Amino acid sequence: MAKHHFMGLNLRRKIALKQARFILIIALLLGVFSTGLQIYLDLQQVRKNTTEDIERIISLYRDTATQAVYNLNAFQANEVTSSLISYPTIYHAQLIDDFSETLAEHRRDQTLSSSFLSLPAQQLFDLNRYIEMELDLASVNSGNERARLIVELDTIHVANSFSQRAINSLFLGLMHSVALAAIILLLIYRYLSRPIVQTAKWVNELRSEGKSSVLPYTAEDELGDLVRSFSGLWKDREAVTDKLTKMVAELSESEHFSRSIMDNAGDAMFLCELDSTIFRVNNQGASTLGLSKQQLRNTKLADYSKNYSFDEYLQLCEGISDTQVTTFEDLQINANGKVFPVEARAIKLSLQSHEYLLIVARDISVRKQAEKQIHELAFYDTLTGLPNRRLYLDRLTASLELHQANHSFGAVLFLDLDRFKTINDSLGHGVGDELLNNIAQRLTHVLPIESTCARFGGDEFVILLPETGSSSDVCADVSAHVAQEVLKVMSEPFSIEGHTLYCTASLGIAVFPASDASAQDIIRQADTALYRVKAMGRNGFQFYDPEMQSTAQERLEVEKGLHQALKSNQFVLWFQPQICKDGQIIGAEALIRWQHPEKGLIFPGGFIQVAEESGQIVEIGNWVLREGLKHLAKWRAEGLPESFQRLAINISPMQFMQVDFVDQVISLMDEFDLPGDAVELEITENMLLNNFEVASHKMKLLKGKGVSFAIDDFGTGYSSLKYLRNLPLDILKIDRSFVTGLRSKSEEAAIVEVILATADRLGLLVIAEGVETLEEKETLVELGCDCFQGYLLSKPLPADKFIEFSSANSSAEID
Structure with missing residues (x-):
């Protein structure tokens, strides 16, 4: 018996040692490989993000730098270079005008290496430390020299950040691998090594005592087969009974667990028949539709859809598969008549040989509102609520394409306020902003419904008349009439915060389409006509003609x-x-x-x-x-x-x-x-x-x-x-x-x-x-x-x- 016990211990030691050695080695190798792969992917992402960030930063200041060089504005140029070096990835910025002289330059100390991985990481990044960008002054400078914006990157700063993250990732990866190996060893010992030892002990008891105790291992695997072959046929019925009892308990526990998850989920969940008849609904689903679970049972989910008819909803359900989740958006209406948007995910599943649809719906009202706000910020002026330059250009470009196809005409009216700066400076920006709001409201009321009035910034408004006639003469008449109406409504006094203000306007008009001009060209032509009005005494309107363009070119x-x-x-x-x-x-x-x-x-x-x-x-x-x-x-x-x-x-x-x-x-x-x-x-x-x-x-x-x-x-x-x-x-x-x-x-x-x-x-x-x-x-x-x-x-x-x-x-x- 002692000999058998020694053999069991020796077997346990051999198996345990082999398992520990191989699992630890494999876990460490996998940990090092996965961590290395993660570090490499992180390196690629950081390199990409750094390059994109630098390009974005430089593009943010491109126009300001161009304007500074254009005006030889040293103060503005210094603001550009000082702002650039405030970014930790840039330590030197230099703005060179179109005569190759430095207009502004700022530099700060470059980051020193802080770890042994900084220099290797810096080499791996392979970033272009020296970036030179030419500024486009072609419209005002016909010389060979080009203005340039030069920045030098602090690659050590980027490398330090990455190297520190790499060290942390490597350390955590190794710790994770060791912990995983320990857990695997514990599980293997719990579910393999220990049952083997117990089975060996049970076999020894059979040999020594000639009778069988409770089976040490009953799982359906090779070890279980070995145990059952030793226990004999008289144990078969008892083993099968124990197995069935255990399976029933597990299924009961699994059903209870699934029901608990469904009832307490934050999203509405509906278990439906293939025709959308509700078989089961969770608490959130009942709350969302404003009815009890009993009231919802056997009703059809299609009845609560606002976007789909009953037949369309059934057709949608028929397209749901059991292998891939189907996602769709809908407007649901609850028992109180409230309509709200939802995002639904559906999949077909089989329970007890019967097919169902599991539909999970989430209220996305907050997300839709956020998307609406983002859209307004992207395409509308925050002060007046009018379309901004981006939306205006989109609509003007679409109009140009349409007019080229049907040979009709439209017009752009560029409006600039007279004396607005005097009002803004003397009475404050609050009065100026309120005046701009009042002007936007007047323009909206006086302009045709199909027109678009946008604010380009400051006191500049641009009007698009998309459909004005089939000839340029008719278009000119309509545009002149609209301009007169605008001037008339602008001549009326404004009452703002106790002040009676008079603010006239000047308008430049450009008719399109003409000689393949782009949207920017049309706006530039209207702006040129506007300057003609300013030169002639303001408070009027003028049409663009080639002579105006020639005068503007001479001015440039x-x-x-x-x-x-x-x-x-x-x-x-x-x-x-x-x-x-x-x-x-x-x-x-x-x-x-x-x-x-x-x-x-x-x-x-x-x-x-x-x-x-x-x-x-x-x-x-x-x-x-x-x-x-x-x-x-x-x-x-x-x-x-x-x-x-x-x-x-x-x-x-x-x-x-x-x-x-x-x-x-x-x-x-x-x-x-x-x-x-x-x-x-x-x-x-x-x-x-x-x-x-x-x-x-x-x-x-x-x-x-x-x-x-x-x-x-x-x-x-x-x-x-x-x-x-x-x-x-x-x-x-x-x-x-x-x-x-x-x-x-x-x-x-x-x-x-x-x-x-x-x-x-x-x-x-x-x-x-x-x-x-x-x-x-x-x-x-x-x-x-x-x-x-x-x-x-x-x-x-x-x-x-x-x-x-x-x-x-x-x-x-x-x-």
Whole structure:
């Protein structure tokens, strides 16, 4: 007996040791392989995600970077590069303009390696650390150079993150494998090794005692067969009885478990006949349909469908298979009449030789509402509720395709509000937003039902008239009528938060289809027509024509040329003397000229407006300020007439409103060692009107340094005694429109007389501009004006000619 016991222990040890050794080795190998495979797949996904993230980040800033290069806006460019390096995967960003000069650059320290896997992971990623993207300035730049946005990636940062995750995955994988091996060993011991030992013991008892105890193992497998062959035939009936009892218990437990799961499920579950007759329903299903389980039993699920008729529902049920889940959406109606969307999943199954349909339905009202909100955010303006640019372009593109096929015509109306910025800045964005909402409502009411009115952003609205007639003439008539209705409804006052506001509009109209123009082309044409309306005085509408496009193209050429002019130092300063009635030169006005390499000398009227609209006026104005003060310092060193008091330099409103303008002027005066009383800055009335408080503060700061201020073109703007009385002004310059053809007793003479009287009371010097005839000068002298500037006295002169003129006239009086 001891020998048999020893054989059992020896058998157990051999089997257990073999099982443990092989299972542990296999588990570790599988764990290492699966973990390695997971790490490799993770590497591929991280590499893909990183590349897509970088492309997405760069695309987010592409348009802003293009605009910054386009406007040579260093501040905006710095915002782009500083924003790019805020992303942990980017440590260096550089924006290079189309002249291959760095417009902005930011860099931060690159991440250091933090683990032994960082460098191998960095090599495995094989990411392009250096990314250079060309910015498309083709529409405004015909040169060979291209603007570029360069970023360098912090691949160590990505590698560190991945390597740490890889280490964790490897460690968890090995732990998982060891735990799995232990569980498998425990299960094998429980269900194989131990039964073998017990069976060996039972066999020994049979041999030693000659009688059989309770069978140690009754499963239907090889070991069970072995046990039953030892127990003999007299044990067969007892073994079969035990087996049937166990199977009945398991089935009962399984049915109870299934029923419990079904009744407590969060989704509605219906066990139906093949014709949708409800055989069994869970608690959630009864609650969803608002009836008890007893009331639902033997009713048809098709009766509660809103999307499908009874026959359609039966046809749907017939297509449900027993191998693949069928998914469909439906609208269900409950006993209370509430209709709600559901997502249903159905499969055919067999229970007790009978076929049923198991349908699981889930209320998706919340998901449908979320999808609706996402759709609205993607295609509608959040402020006004109108379609946005994306939806508008979709509809316009569809209209173009339709019109090309049926040869009908439509129109695009591009609407821009007049004076909206003034209202928004003076009364606040809340009033501005409410005004935009009111305008959207008026447009919606006045436009035809089939039209589409979209908001493109800011105060820009674009209207699509998809069907206006079978000819371009009819289309033009309909479009003009709609434009007139829009202008009429816009002319009515708006009452917002106690304010009565007047806000007119300008409209540009483009008719389509025409010469295979795309949706973007049509919108651009309408925008071009809009600019024509703005130039003609606003509050009207104009149709697009090729001449408008030509004018816009010329403007783009000028804008592009200004970039090159600044780069190549093509600007020069000329100076027009300011002379008193006794012939003495009291000063000069610095006037910019563009020495174009192909077109020759271009006067300010040919490019200043474009510079102001494109924002380049700031850089040009800064150049004029520096060059003017530089010439003034040189003249003072070489000698000027004693009567020469100051040099006048025109300052644009945009330049004047720069944050560092005051510091820049003071710095230049210090650099060229100039006293403030030798400098005169000419500003416009409109600038004072729009930015009175800021302008007043800056003027007082510069006045403290001795700088003089003159109002240029006085009388043509919104003249107000407010800034004449409260601002540190020194000079009024009468606009040439009052001087040209001036004669005694004329209306212009009366206006000039009032200006002179006002200036005299305020102690201001008056200079008349544009004096070209002796009669004009004599009339001005008669009215009391003593200082003049114009062709009668001298045309604007280059710097060297101006010095010669000053020297020749320093002791002579000009008649």
